[in-house]
Amino acid sequence: MVTELEKIVDEKRIVKSGDEDPFGNLGKCTVYPQTEEEISAILTYASKNGRKVFVEGSGTKKGFGGLLEKADILLSLSHCKGVVEYSAGDLTITVRPGTTIKEIGEYLAPFGQCLSVDPAWPEFATIGGVIAANSSGPKRLKYGSARDFVIGLRVVYPDGKVIRTGGKVVKNVAGYDMNKLFVGSMGTLGVISEVTVKLRPLPKYESLVLLSFSEKNLHEIRSFVIQLLDSMMEPVSLELVNPTLSNQLTGLEGYTLFIGLEGIEKSVLYQEMWIKEHQPKETELIILQQHEAKKIWSTFAKLAPNPLRIKEIDESNLEIGIKIGSKNIDVIELVEACHLMSLNKHVDVRVHGGIGHGITKAYVKGNTEAVLSYVRDIRSAGCNKGGYAIVEHAPYILRKHVNVWGDPPSYFSLLEGIKKAIDPNNVLNTQRFVGGL
Amino acid sequence: MFRKKRKVQGDETILSLARIVGDDYILYRKEDLIAYECDGLTLYKGMPKAVVFPKTTEEVSQIVNYLSNCNIPFIARGAGTGLSGGAIPFGGEVIISLVRMKKLLRIDYENRQAVIQPGFVNLKLTNSIAHKGYYYAPDPSSQYACTIGGNVAENAGGAHCLKYGVTTNHVLGLEVVLPNGDIVEIGEEGIADRPGYDLLGLLTGSEGTMGIVTKITVRILKNPEGKKTVLAYFDRIEDASYAVSDIISVGIVPAALEMMDKTAIEGVEAANFPVGHPKDLAALLLIEVDGITVGIEDEINEIVEVCRRRNVREVKVAKDEAERAKWWANRKTGFGAMGAISPDYLVQDGVIPRTKLPEVLAKINDISKKSGLRIANIFHAGDGNLHPLILFDAKKEGETERALAAGSECLRACAESGGSITGEHGVGIEKKEEMRFIFTDDEIEAQTNIRSVFNPHNLLNPGKIFPSPSRCAEIKQEIITNREPVIN
Ligand SMILES: Cc1cc2nc3c(=O)[nH]c(=O)nc-3n(C[C@@H](O)[C@H](O)[C@H](O)COP(=O)(O)OP(=O)(O)OC[C@H]3O[C@@H](n4cnc5c(N)ncnc54)[C@H](O)[C@@H]3O)c2cc1C
Ligand SMILES: Cc1cc2nc3c(=O)[nH]c(=O)nc-3n(C[C@H](O)[C@H](O)[C@H](O)COP(=O)(O)OP(=O)(O)OC[C@H]3O[C@@H](n4cnc5c(N)ncnc54)[C@H](O)[C@@H]3O)c2cc1C
Numbered sequence: 001m002v003t004e005l006e007k008i009v010d011e012k013r014i015v016k017s018g019d020e021d022p023f024g025n026l027g028k029c030t031v032y033p034q035t036e037e038e039i040s041a042i043l044t045y046a047s048k049n050g051r052k053v054f055v056e057g058s059g060t061k062k063g064f065g066g067l068l069e070k071a072d073i074l075l076s077l078s079h080c081k082g083v084v085e086y087s088a089g090d091l092t093i094t095v096r097p098g099t100t101i102k103e104i105g106e107y108l109a110p111f112g113q114c115l116s117v118d119p120a121w122p123e124f125a126t127i128g129g130v131i132a133a134n135s136s137g138p139k140r141l142k143y144g145s146a147r148d149f150v151i152g153l154r155v156v157y158p159d160g161k162v163i164r165t166g167g168k169v170v171k172n173v174a175g176y177d178m179n180k181l182f183v184g185s186m187g188t189l190g191v192i193s194e195v196t197v198k199l200r201p202l203p204k205y206e207s208l209v210l211l212s213f214s215e216k217n218l219h220e221i222r223s224f225v226i227q228l229l230d231s232m233m234e235p236v237s238l239e240l241v242n243p244t245l246s247n248q249l250t251g252l253e254g255y256t257l258f259i260g261l262e263g264i265e266k267s268v269l270y271q272e273m274w275i276k277e278h279q280p281k282e283t284e285l286i287i288l289q290q291h292e293a294k295k296i297w298s299t300f301a302k303l304a305p306n307p308l309r310i311k312e313i314d315e316s317n318l319e320i321g322i323k324i325g326s327k328n329i330d331v332i333e334l335v336e337a338c339h340l341m342s343l344n345k346h347v348d349v350r351v352h353g354g355i356g357h358g359i360t361k362a363y364v365k366g367n368t369e370a371v372l373s374y375v376r377d378i379r380s381a382g383c384n385k386g387g388y389a390i391v392e393h394a395p396y397i398l399r400k401h402v403n404v405w406g407d408p409p410s411y412f413s414l415l416e417g418i419k420k421a422i423d424p425n426n427v428l429n430t431q432r433f434v435g436g437l
Numbered sequence: 438m439f440r441k442k443r444k445v446q447g448d449e450t451i452l453s454l455a456r457i458v459g460d461d462y463i464l465y466r467k468e469d470l471i472a473y474e475c476d477g478l479t480l481y482k483g484m485p486k487a488v489v490f491p492k493t494t495e496e497v498s499q500i501v502n503y504l505s506n507c508n509i510p511f512i513a514r515g516a517g518t519g520l521s522g523g524a525i526p527f528g529g530e531v532i533i534s535l536v537r538m539k540k541l542l543r544i545d546y547e548n549r550q551a552v553i554q555p556g557f558v559n560l561k562l563t564n565s566i567a568h569k570g571y572y573y574a575p576d577p578s579s580q581y582a583c584t585i586g587g588n589v590a591e592n593a594g595g596a597h598c599l600k601y602g603v604t605t606n607h608v609l610g611l612e613v614v615l616p617n618g619d620i621v622e623i624g625e626e627g628i629a630d631r632p633g634y635d636l637l638g639l640l641t642g643s644e645g646t647m648g649i650v651t652k653i654t655v656r657i658l659k660n661p662e663g664k665k666t667v668l669a670y671f672d673r674i675e676d677a678s679y680a681v682s683d684i685i686s687v688g689i690v691p692a693a694l695e696m697m698d699k700t701a702i703e704g705v706e707a708a709n710f711p712v713g714h715p716k717d718l719a720a721l722l723l724i725e726v727d728g729i730t731v732g733i734e735d736e737i738n739e740i741v742e743v744c745r746r747r748n749v750r751e752v753k754v755a756k757d758e759a760e761r762a763k764w765w766a767n768r769k770t771g772f773g774a775m776g777a778i779s780p781d782y783l784v785q786d787g788v789i790p791r792t793k794l795p796e797v798l799a800k801i802n803d804i805s806k807k808s809g810l811r812i813a814n815i816f817h818a819g820d821g822n823l824h825p826l827i828l829f830d831a832k833k834e835g836e837t838e839r840a841l842a843a844g845s846e847c848l849r850a851c852a853e854s855g856g857s858i859t860g861e862h863g864v865g866i867e868k869k870e871e872m873r874f875i876f877t878d879d880e881i882e883a884q885t886n887i888r889s890v891f892n893p894h895n896l897l898n899p900g901k902i903f904p905s906p907s908r909c910a911e912i913k914q915e916i917i918t919n920r921e922p923v924i925n
Pocket of ligand 1: 097192
């Protein structure tokens with residue numbers, strides 16, 4: 001196989017590793033293509049010869065799904081990087097998939113523009129991976145998520161064919177919105193070889209208002225948030241953080257709201273005033289401006305356990321990441337439930353949930369037993385609210401014992417149909433996704 | 438529903454359908470069907486077999502189940518305002534009209550959601566929640582008539598989509614009847630990111646070819662604190678065009694950024710909502726900024742400054758809501774206004790990177806000269822979504838064909854500039870062939886393969902979106918080839 005691959009890419013870009021990794025999602029060898037032609041040639045080879053391929057950006061989500069430890073080929077996009085086309089007046093950029101979020105941010109900053117996403121580990125996370133895993137951060141409230149900012153993709157299909165979806169313009173309804181198929185598809189349908197996204201102007205000013213509520217005072221959070229959401233306020237984040245995480249990030253005890261404000265300085269200051277005027281009793285309020293705010297957000301982006309930094313798993317003290325989806329306001333109760341459950345389960349839990357977009361993340365540390373039982377309970381808490389819980393990060397051995405994606409949806413046959421239509425031979429990321437897709 | 442009780446008489450299909458919806462809710466006589474021969478695109482016409490008006494999701498499901506078992510093609514229809522012919526039959530289809538399913542089912546202000554039936558009219562949603570200070574963002578100019586079901590099918594846009602996004606960015610959940618009659622619920626309770634491929638995103642904008650939408654959960658938004666509207670008059674169309682990308686480049690994303698050229702201005706001023714724009718203008722921009730009031734002032738000043746640098750003749754801010762409303766009525770009735778200066782007009786809908794505005798507008802001008810037909814441009818400049826309106830007289834020999842050809846040429850110019858052939862009106866029947874301007878055969882096949890997952894026998898809205906087959910596999914799929922559209 002390696003000899004065949006060497007005909008496609010330079011031998012320096014093939015690593016014949018038999019490396020072990022506690023997170024799985026490995027390959028008998030890792031290939032680092034630099035161009036779309038190489039990606040296409042590799043997939044053509046793989047599909048013709050019945051080889052299985054796993055895809056990765058930089059591997060920050062190695063612990064996210066996947067029931068097989070190893071494929072024949074691990075296709076890494078981390079060498080396929082760079083800006084292809086940028087036009088400030090169009091507020092769009094086209095980049096290769098392995099470009100990291102941080103690199104794109106640095107490229108755009110001099111033009112006063114930025115990406116519309118704030119994912120974890122921007123210095124590692126690749127744009128291709130962020131799109132394939134549909135990652136988003138606290139600022140999703142204002143920014144939206146990958147499905148909102150991706151306007152065009154080039155995708156290499158499992159048989160090597162290159163398909164363009166969408167285009168390079170911000171508004172486009174020609175044919176089906178095929179972009180949506182690949183956002184969040186976890187690399188099970190095609191390899192993204194080029195990405196065009198909508199940008200946003202870099203905010204001229206930003207601040208972060210921390211509003212901390214005592215643990216006895218939880219109903220106050222709800223009434224404050226409802227009042228805020230019903231006002232003229234335009235926060236970019238409304239993230240509720242549990243006492244453990246609040247303490248770690250800010251030193252504040254209790255449940256803390258992270259209210260992000262961005263825009264023209266005047267309007268940011270005006271919104272700060274609103275919060276001060278409506279500050280509920282017995283709460284603590286801290287306002288962090290500009291780089292102080294940025295500093296907190298960049299620590300925030302490093303909360304998720306990063307497989308690139310974990311080489312060994314200690315079964316008596318391991319960490320997993322859970323994503324819970326619910327209605328916006330239910331986030332308050334779920335964050336509380338996540339916290340309270342940690343107290344009697346003997347696990348250490350850091351939780352944050354976005355009121356206003358309904359995504360809650362919990363990072364749970366403890367022994368295998370306790371962690372598994374925690375996932376079960378959180379999942380039923382989420383489901384009781386009509387939502388769902390998925391395990392976004394877990395070591396390979398654990399993934400066999402938790403149903404990472406939860407039960408498949410009632411319309412699973414449609415998902416299967418899509419997978420079959422695009423990847424009938426199961427070449428790509430087999431068993432990485434919901435229901436074993 | 439439209440006549441006094443009269444027993445339905447007809448073939449087995451008609452009788453069976455009548456049993457599902459009731460005798461009052463089916464049309465099948467030729468004279469009753471004429472209104473359903475076309476939608477907002479009147480250049481193509483086809484006679485449906487019948488029109489049924491179900492009241493519930495279960496009825497839709499039964500109808501679809503019956504028709505698919507009999508191998509009879511069918512089409513969903515909302516208000517019929519579509520401009521690309523998506524709801525036009527080729528002949529013999531059963532039209533399933535959703536207009537009786539028009540309830541507002543639930544509003545949940547805390548979670549910022551509204552649940553509606555597909556026949557609910559777009560503008561009524563904003564009207565129903567305005568008293569609480571909320572609104573529904575996608576605002577097609579046809580919003581007083583078009584249904585939200587139709588908006589979902591077309592992924593409709595509007596003037597205020599520059600800042601707030603189009604329909605797909607606001608749809609949180611859908612209940613859909615699949616072409617085999619199965620009812621599925623996607624994005625239950627409007628909760629984001631449910632595990633699985635993004636069917637919500639895929640169905641939105643699928644032009645009624647994957648499923649019939651029977652319930653929709655949408656996001657509603659809180660009104661911005663403040664709003665300011667600016668009107669800027671230019672003597673050179675290039676200056677207005679450059680001003681558009683300059684505004685974006687200085688870091689302002691206006692809520693709306695609309696443009697009209699000389700011919701368009703002549704039209705709107707001759708119609709029902711004149712503003713009194715000077716007659717000798719080359720172009721005007723209508724710009725709206727919204728958000729926190731204290732910030733808006735600065736943005737308006739910056740916009741005025743940008744316009745000045747681009748040699749604006751006059752730039753003014755609306756002094757009150759009445760003036761703002763007047764400017765918008767003038768803009769939003771712009772298509773219809775062409776009726777005041779031309780017997781017929783054809784609306785086109787290309788998209789270009791906004792920095793290419795000057796060169797593409799120049800090309801459209803050439804197309805106009807070559808075809809001998811006037812073309813008015815009235816469009817969403819902020820997102821580069823052009824609406825060339827080709828003015829013609831159908832009574833004059835050959836003008837219709839020339840108008841269609843000119844429209845197609847405009848789309849080619851958009852495609853060549855790196856853009857797209859449609860930004861919000863959809864492909865429908867009208868732009869099928871133009872799909873080839875932007876997609877390869879493989880790319881078209883990739884899309885029809887996905888259609889087959891949902892609509893394997895191609896009974897739901899057949900013959901739409903994709904160009905006539907160029908390969909055998911597709912030909913087998915395409916039903917009844919003699920149903921080519923007629924031009925009259
Ligand atoms: C526990 C945990 C929690 C996290 N939580 C968050 C969070 O709350 N918010 C957030 O925004 N981010 C979060 N992230 C990180 C996230 O931003 C990832 O870093 C990013 O989404 C993936 O980037 P990557 O390049 O490392 O992807 P990888 O881990 O390499 O890949 C992710 C997935 O995408 C596929 N993929 C990668 N590239 C391509 C491509 N070009 N074409 C097709 N498929 C491809 C892979 O096969 C894989 O299925 C979290 C990460 C971890 C480990
Ligand atoms: C004067 C005028 C101005 C316009 N301005 C705009 C504008 O600014 N922006 C814009 O985007 N559009 C605009 N349009 C186009 C049109 O109004 C939109 O496309 C609208 O979304 C169509 O809605 P409808 O209810 O009339 O749908 P119809 O015309 O009845 O149907 C359109 C398509 O949707 C399908 N469909 C309808 N209902 C359903 C359903 N429940 N489930 C599945 N499929 C369904 C039909 O099969 C058809 O393919 C304008 C039209 C006119 C006449």
